[in-house]
Amino acid sequence: MIEITSPIRTARLVLRPFTERDEDDMLEFESRPDVARYLLNEPRTPEDNAKELAVRLKQHALREEGDTLLLAIELGGKVVGYTLLIWLSRPDQQGEFGYVLHPDHHGKGYASEAAAEMLRIGFEELGLHRIIGRCDPRNAASAGLMERLGMRREGHFLESQFFKGEWGGEYRYALLAEEWRRSRRES
Ligand SMILES: CC(C)(COP(=O)(O)OP(=O)(O)OC[C@H]1O[C@@H](n2cnc3c(N)ncnc32)[C@H](O)[C@@H]1OP(=O)(O)O)[C@@H](O)C(=O)NCCC(=O)NCCS
Structure with missing residues (x-):
């Protein structure tokens, strides 16, 4: 079990639980069609955004299998995205991670930096054996x-879901804890 009680600093970013003050920053990217294009949700209205923020306010710990940890990505005092980790299975020590970044900040490695920290939390703090990502x-x-x-691409599922009005596929990636440790030793 882990709980994030204070902000985490990476080289250029701060990762921390969402707060009520983040509603406007969040709406700025959550309302964009280009951000929502490959996410399960549609671009959020102010009402959807407020409801989603209420959920995120509680997602600061992984206590039980099925819980989601969701951390805001803060850059220069503004929330520009988020990264998440879902605890998929306690006995099998499995997790799934994800990330979203405001398009104004793409192309600088910020999403990778935040997502790498989430992998570290999953492997080193929660003790996961394997973390997957899907897109x-x-x-x-x-x-x-x-x-x-x-991460290794382990699968390409063809037309595995009916997504936003059409058949969509899925790439599934994975990384094992040992592979994570080895890459840390080598870097
Ligand atoms: C997916 C998403 C987070 C990727 O954002 P991103 O900015 O491209 O990702 P990264 O942080 O890894 O940045 C990589 C780019 O920054 C460049 N870069 C610059 N400095 C860098 C650094 N210090 N470290 C790493 N990359 C760096 C890379 O070369 C790369 O450029 P390229 O896109 O021209 O190849 C973003 O497209 C997004 O939020 N999309 C909408 C939501 C979404 O689809 N989420 C995923 C659902 S599965």
């Missing part, structure tokens, strides 16, 4: 991020 095969930025983090 639509058309989401080249997301696939590229996972490859940059050293």
Whole structure:
């Protein structure tokens, strides 16, 4: 079990639980169609955004299998995205991670930096054995991020879901704890 009680600093970012003050920053990227394109949700209205923030306010710990830890990505005092970790299985020590970044800040490695910290939390603090990531095969930025983090593409599912009005596929990536440790030793 882990609980995030104070902000985590990476080289350029602060990762921390969402607060009520983040509603406007969050809406700025959550309302964008280009951000929601490959996410399960539609672009959020102010009402959807407020409801989602209420959920996120409670997602600061992993206590039980099924829980989600969701941390705001803060850059220069503003929330520009988030990264998450879902505890998929306690006995099998499995997790799934994810990330979203405001398009104004793409192309600088910020999402990779935040997501790498979430992998560290999953492997080193929660003691996970394996973390997966999933993305639509058309989401080249997301696939590229996972490859940059050293994850292995283990599957390409064709037309595995009916997604936003059409058949969509899925790439599934994974990283084992031992592979994570080895990459840390080598870097
Ligand atoms: C997926 C997403 C987070 C990727 O954002 P991103 O900024 O491309 O990702 P990274 O942080 O890994 O940045 C990588 C880019 O920064 C460049 N870069 C610059 N400095 C860098 C650094 N210090 N470290 C790493 N990359 C760096 C890389 O070369 C790469 O550029 P490229 O896109 O031209 O190849 C973003 O596209 C997004 O939020 N999309 C909408 C939501 C979404 O689809 N989420 C995923 C659902 S599965």
